[in-house]
Amino acid sequence: MNEHLIIAPILIPFVTGALMLLYDDRQRREAKFWLSIVSAAAQLLIAVELVVRAKTGGDISDAEGISFYLLGDWAAPYGIVLVLDRLAAMMLVLTALLAIPSLVYAQAGWSRQGPHYYSLFQFLLMGLNGAFLTGDIFNLFVFFEILLAASYGLLLHGSGQLRVRAGMHYIAMNLAASLLFLIGVSLIYGVTGTLNMAHLANLISSVSVEDRPLLHAGVAVLAVAFLVKAGSWPLSFWLPTAYMAAAAPVGAMFAIMTKVGVYAILRLSMLLFGETGGPSAGFGANILIVLGMATVLFGLLGILASQGLGRMAAHSVLISSGTVLGITGFALAGGGPAMLSGALYYLIGSVLATGALFLLIEPMDREDGGIAAMLALTADAYGLDDSDLDEVPDAGLALPAMTVLGICFALCVLMLAGLPPLPGFIGKLAMVQALIAQTALPAGLAWAFIALLVVSGFATLVGMARIGIQTFWAGDSALPRVLALEIAPVVGLLVVLAFTSFKAEAMLRYTSGTAAALHDTVAYAYGVFATPRVADRPEEGAQP
Amino acid sequence: MEIILSAAIGILSASGIWLVLRPRSFQVVIGLCLLSYAVNLFIFSTGRLTPGAPPIMPKGGFIDPTLYADPVPQALVLTAIVISFATTALFLVVMIASRGMTGTDHVDGKERSQQ
Numbered sequence: 001m002n003e004h005l006i007i008a009p010i011l012i013p014f015v016t017g018a019l020m021l022l023y024d025d026r027q028r029r030e031a032k033f034w035l036s037i038v039s040a041a042a043q044l045l046i047a048v049e050l051v052v053r054a055k056t057g058g059d060i061s062d063a064e065g066i067s068f069y070l071l072g073d074w075a076a077p078y079g080i081v082l083v084l085d086r087l088a089a090m091m092l093v094l095t096a097l098l099a100i101p102s103l104v105y106a107q108a109g110w111s112r113q114g115p116h117y118y119s120l121f122q123f124l125l126m127g128l129n130g131a132f133l134t135g136d137i138f139n140l141f142v143f144f145e146i147l148l149a150a151s152y153g154l155l156l157h158g159s160g161q162l163r164v165r166a167g168m169h170y171i172a173m174n175l176a177a178s179l180l181f182l183i184g185v186s187l188i189y190g191v192t193g194t195l196n197m198a199h200l201a202n203l204i205s206s207v208s209v210e211d212r213p214l215l216h217a218g219v220a221v222l223a224v225a226f227l228v229k230a231g232s233w234p235l236s237f238w239l240p241t242a243y244m245a246a247a248a249p250v251g252a253m254f255a256i257m258t259k260v261g262v263y264a265i266l267r268l269s270m271l272l273f274g275e276t277g278g279p280s281a282g283f284g285a286n287i288l289i290v291l292g293m294a295t296v297l298f299g300l301l302g303i304l305a306s307q308g309l310g311r312m313a314a315h316s317v318l319i320s321s322g323t324v325l326g327i328t329g330f331a332l333a334g335g336g337p338a339m340l341s342g343a344l345y346y347l348i349g350s351v352l353a354t355g356a357l358f359l360l361i362e363p364m365d366r367e368d369g370g371i372a373a374m375l376a377l378t379a380d381a382y383g384l385d386d387s388d389l390d391e392v393p394d395a396g397l398a399l400p401a402m403t404v405l406g407i408c409f410a411l412c413v414l415m416l417a418g419l420p421p422l423p424g425f426i427g428k429l430a431m432v433q434a435l436i437a438q439t440a441l442p443a444g445l446a447w448a449f450i451a452l453l454v455v456s457g458f459a460t461l462v463g464m465a466r467i468g469i470q471t472f473w474a475g476d477s478a479l480p481r482v483l484a485l486e487i488a489p490v491v492g493l494l495v496v497l498a499f500t501s502f503k504a505e506a507m508l509r510y511t512s513g514t515a516a517a518l519h520d521t522v523a524y525a526y527g528v529f530a531t532p533r534v535a536d537r538p539e540e541g542a543q544p
Numbered sequence: 545m546e547i548i549l550s551a552a553i554g555i556l557s558a559s560g561i562w563l564v565l566r567p568r569s570f571q572v573v574i575g576l577c578l579l580s581y582a583v584n585l586f587i588f589s590t591g592r593l594t595p596g597a598p599p600i601m602p603k604g605g606f607i608d609p610t611l612y613a614d615p616v617p618q619a620l621v622l623t624a625i626v627i628s629f630a631t632t633a634l635f636l637v638v639m640i641a642s643r644g645m646t647g648t649d650h651v652d653g654k655e656r657s658q659q
Contacts, residue, residue, distance in 0.1 A: 172572055183586060
């Protein structure tokens with residue numbers, strides 16, 4: 001049973017989501033909410049258990065804590081494998097940590113604005129978890145499509161002209177990107193004859209000279225598809241509008257969606273073009289660095305130019321994914337694991353903080369009447385009965401709301417701007433230290449990146465402080481009504497952030513182990529083939 | 545054979561890209577369809593062109609694999625067709641919703657002259 005835990009983060013949301021489709025939204029909303037929370041909490045517990053396993057090495061895994069799961073018990077390059085390593089486990093925890101507050105927040109009202117919110121949400125989780133776990137590039141495509149299909153539904157959730165327009169752009173962009181994904185995958189298959197990531201990593205150094213440009217073209221096309229998801233600079237113009245238009249809890253969940261693209265790039269580039277890549281080693285590193293820097297620049301200009309908090313939060317998503325992309329490029333070019341470790345730590349913090357920021361937007365901008373007015377507005381369109389509305393706004397806490405909101409907002413800004421004591425500062429510090437120490441690339445490039453990191457933090461501070469002053473100090477005295485259900489998730493996320501900061505040493509140790517494992521691809525590339533099928537395994541090991 | 549197939553893929557994707565870049569949402573849908581046809585043909589061709597060869601081997605014994613077609617791209621193409629079909633259908637729904645809400649079929653929801 002123990003070894004099957006790896007597939008649980010995919011199965012749990014799948015079964016939960018499918019089950020909830022059977023029941024009508026209006027009568028069973030409470031039940032659906034609790035079911036979703038239980039499912040997300042189970043995912044969190046399992047993810048934590050998987051982190052422990054990835055850290056210490058599980059029972060059927062080999063060295064360095066990488067566990068493999070052969071789906072359908074097919075031997076390695078023929079069947080699809082799930083791979084659990086430190087990076088995947090970390091991303092699973094991050095997904096679950098973001099999912100629970102977003103679900104709680106949605107219960108305050110957003111989940112009422114359209115059908116099947118909770119099911120779509122679970123399918124999104126399933127796609128995310130699957131994309132993090134899979135070790136097969138075509139399977140990665142399938143999980144990407146699952147999470148994208150769910151995200152289309154969630155983005156359109158609540159309807160309205162802005163959402164439909166942004167949703168149409170988002171869907172068109174992602175459909176085109178999926179087609180590029182397919183072209184890239186099939187080119188890679190055509191050249192190497194395999195779709196298994198570990199097998200690819202083995203074969204990459206022995207591809208013949210005349211086939212190599214074709215392979216590089218395939219990987220580059222694939223990378224473009226990932227860069228669209230990651231919101232890298234020339235491919236990111238759709239992102240701010242789409243994220244701004246999304247309902248608040250959906251926007252919070254979208255904070256991790258760009259990171260799936262970043263994750264895929266990090267995983268595949270380190271695996272294929274790391275030191276074992278032979279003649280292909282370091283392919284695309286310079287482009288990643290330049291794109292990362294351009295993305296950060298675009299994000300920081302966007303923050304300075306934005307008028308609303310929604311657009312600003314969307315641009316801060318761009319800054320965080322640009323930073324990690326750039327560092328991936330540095331690591332690929334031989335910058336060493338230290339900076340990647342800092343970047344991974346920064347990624348955890350920035351995803352949680354942007355998530356919290358998205359949850360803060362709507363309560364901060366709320367005019368009087370608040371959520372009741374908002375609900376009443378869409379009640380006609382969706383045909384809600386009045387009894388549904390009455391129960392909502394009573395739990396509002398009026399007086400301390402402004403203070404709590406202000407403190408939460410200030411903490412988010414501190415995190416995103418990279419000021420101490422929150423993890424943004426520690427992560428950026430680790431990255432800067434490693435960038436100064438590295439010798440593989442010209443120092444000018446590293447200094448340019450450091451400068452961008454610092455300036456982007458400063459721009460975030462300036463832009464967000466402006467919004468904060470407008471909202472909290474210069475606004476008229478009418479206090480917005482905020483539900484406890486809406487502020488609790490934000491506080492929860494900030495507590496997690498504070499915990500990340502408090503436990504920084506342990507977490508940095510974990511991320512530096514992760515970065516080292518990403519550099520040392522041997523365990524990943526050969527472990528799959530050393531994994532015995534259940535049918536071939538000696539009896540005492542087969543009954544855990 | 546190779547030339548015909550590659551020309552077909554090239555023409556389909558060229559017209560697809562041109563249509564995707566057009567301002568009318570209907571053109572975008574058709575463009576995405578054409579692009580997905582091109583991609584499906586392309587995936588199919590990565591298994592090499594082997595006319596008249598079955599992809600599934602009969603049971604038992606060693607059989608010369610050169611007499612058979614590669615089954616993996618065919619399986620991939622099936623998955624890709626299903627997924628792009630479903631997402632295109634979803635896109636159509638969103639397109640119709642947008643048309644109903646804005647009264648125009650421009651992808652930005654408003655005509656250029658009104659800006």
